[in-house]
Amino acid sequence: MTDILLYDLIRGHLLKLSVYAFFIGIAYRFFRVLFLGLPPDYAPPKGKPILKAIEKVLLKPSQAWRFFLEVFAHRGIQYVGGFLFHLGFLGLTFFVPQHAFLWGDILGFEPPYLPQVVADILAYSALGSLFALTVHRIFNPVLRLLTGKDEYLANFLIGLVLFSGLLATRWAGGAYYLWMLNVHMLSACVLILYIPFSRLSHFVYYFMSVFFYGRNVGKRGVSF
């Protein structure tokens, strides 16, 4: 019985609460930075700042790959792992069959979802990449210096969400299914709540930071 009660609690109130808190927190963080304002720039631009800003928002992550040959030898794990992790994590969040009901609740309609086999591949690759990235973070001297508790906590939470999700869909049979699902949903709630308080909110600042970067690229008339 407890498992069902817990399920109802998480599914009913906790999830909603964490999603609301997430949106409020993220909006706060975004506008707090935006409202700091910018000084005017009177230097005549050499290129097209706004067009470049939009281009960079759309393309910047792929353009960092222009350094692939130089950087790959030292940071192959990050390039490949980072790519696979983001692909897996975002793909799983938005496009697995099991989440369709959730998006249906939020959006009012069910978005298209991936076949289960693709979802499985994404889950394994995201989990594997996360593990490799975490080990790399522990042993690489540069990353060790840059890493704080925030990164480890975030990786742990994401790992828990991915792992419990995988267990629930693939392996947990019978009585354990609901427990696994509860762990999955509870850790997801904690993760969603944690995002606005952590560097996981980088996805919001990505748009701002890369927009400013692109604007500067346009002002200076360089290509990237």
Place this chain on the structure above:
Amino acid sequence: MMKVEKTEEIGEREARLFYEFCVASINAEVAAYLESCVRCGLCAEACLFYMGENISGKIDPTLTPAYKADLLREIYKENFTLWGRIKKTLGMGVKIDEKELKEQVKLAFYTCTMCDRCTKVCPMGIDTPRLVGIVRGALTSVGMAPKDLVDATNTALEKGSPLGVDVTTFLQRIEFISEEWEVEIPVDQKAEWLYIPSSIELMKFPSSVAAAAKVFHHAGINWTVSTVAHEATNFGLFLQDREVSKELLRRVLRGAKELEVKTIIAPECGHAYQSMRFVAPNLFPSEWDLKVLNIVEFIYLMLEEGRLHIKKKVVDRITLHDSCQIGRRGGVLKEPRYILKLLAENFVDSVDMPEKNICCGGGGGVVVVRDADYHRQKAFLTKAELFDKTGVKNVACYCANCMLALNKSAQEFNRDYKFISIVELVADALEGGES
């Protein structure tokens, strides 16, 4: 007379002023950069200082660009974020002492040339030079900028140039160059174009000033040099001291206005171009209506308009060193490549994309700072590796400061590269030979 202060006593007052400067420098752009760092460390692999240590078989993680902005990031957080404020209230805030400030001097003044290469590799587009610039400004404001830079800046404020070139010396050098290279250099004439050399060229590479004069004559433009605006360099940029930058640029503005100039031709000097092209309009928003071209841009324009004709190839094989402030941060990248293809039998680029070129190691004033010599030399190894990949010894440059740093480091390592000014090559190619 304005003067930059240098202090040896570092205490609570300095720490407080440093802190306040940082807080006052935060705006939406800076905050976005500080917030968005995902601690991936990829920027380390783009920074010539970090890479140089790697080549020597050592890893120094503190040379990672992201780390160079970490104190600023902490200061930002505890003033602008909820969690940071709570921590500060609980007494867990940033503590800045003498050791920390000295570390910042190393990070911002010795091991960053503000070259902008890390920005390109960073997946979040974080403009680390902008952040390092704030740290530099904060250190300058508390009298902790390196002594060599402060001395040179004060000489510039007092005498008109960091190398002590006052008006009398300027006129003597112009006369010497005119006679030695048999080229006429108009002084203080009303003209459409104003050419402002840097004192590094005037004193150490006078042939490039003569070459510039020859190019102007060939192009048939109405030009002059000025005894008021006789120095293009601006050490205020190195120190990130707004008032110093403004004072030095005021002289440029006054000189240009007196001679009714429309366009300034900035010399082969990175930060001179940066200061006049991108900084000056913001320091004099209502007065600065001058167009600014770097001399390489000018040559490109004249070639395009058919006012200059390259008559012969003047070099066999050559590669190019880009000035970061004119190139990657200034947008003059295609021009030197176009010109070099006309000048050389075989132009070998050292990078597949111009924006990826590596700094000389002496930019941002690093070449002037003796305490930074070790880091400059390490950084040069990264640069030398790039040259060696091309297998070419001739290296074209379009910044005298780069040439100075590259020559110095090459000598220290016994390397036989030959660094040549693009303007000199152009001047040679304009004379004699087949069209």
